[in-house]
Amino acid sequence: MRMSCTALVGLVVALASMATAQTTMLAGSEWRFLELSGHSLPHGTQLVVQFGGEGKFSGHGGCNRFFGTYKVIGTNVTIGQVGVTRMSCPKPVMELETGLLSALAAARSFQRNRTELVLFDVNGDTIARLRQTDWD
Numbered sequence: 001m002r003m004s005c006t007a008l009v010g011l012v013v014a015l016a017s018m019a020t021a022q023t024t025m026l027a028g029s030e031w032r033f034l035e036l037s038g039h040s041l042p043h044g045t046q047l048v049v050q051f052g053g054e055g056k057f058s059g060h061g062g063c064n065r066f067f068g069t070y071k072v073i074g075t076n077v078t079i080g081q082v083g084v085t086r087m088s089c090p091k092p093v094m095e096l097e098t099g100l101l102s103a104l105a106a107a108r109s110f111q112r113n114r115t116e117l118v119l120f121d122v123n124g125d126t127i128a129r130l131r132q133t134d135w136d
Helices: 002-023 091-106
Strands: 029-036 048-051 056-060 065-073 076-084 109-113 116-120 126-132
Touching: 029 091, 065 091, 076 091, 076 109, 091 126
Parallel strands: none
Antiparallel strands: 029 048, 029 126, 048 056, 056 065, 065 076, 109 116, 116 126
16 A cells, blocks of 8 residues: 555656646747748748746737736636737738737647647637747
8 A cells, every 4th residue: 555655646746747847838938920820921920929937928919019918727828918019010910910919819728849839729729830939
């Protein structure tokens, strides 16, 4: 019986450390959007989001800067209210930016595979694909 208690304690410790690793999977990283709603972004598009270590994020949507809060539990993500600057840009740029902000608002979970990040909506549908731009 003593072996099973030790094994159980080891399993609980391993699961707890996995949950902690999942929680920090986004903190301190920067990502460039590659696809929105299944559509590849035009070459040279620089839509980025940075997830800070304090549960805050910021980024650039091609025209305006945006910022807000986020919370990660496992592979679930909750994006808080997003603030955005109010510059006006050409219609195609504004449409991409609107798509990016909509994807962030709709994100409910994610999958990270090294330098690739996929965001999913409440139905589990892919809403954005991103590539990590920082290498630390």
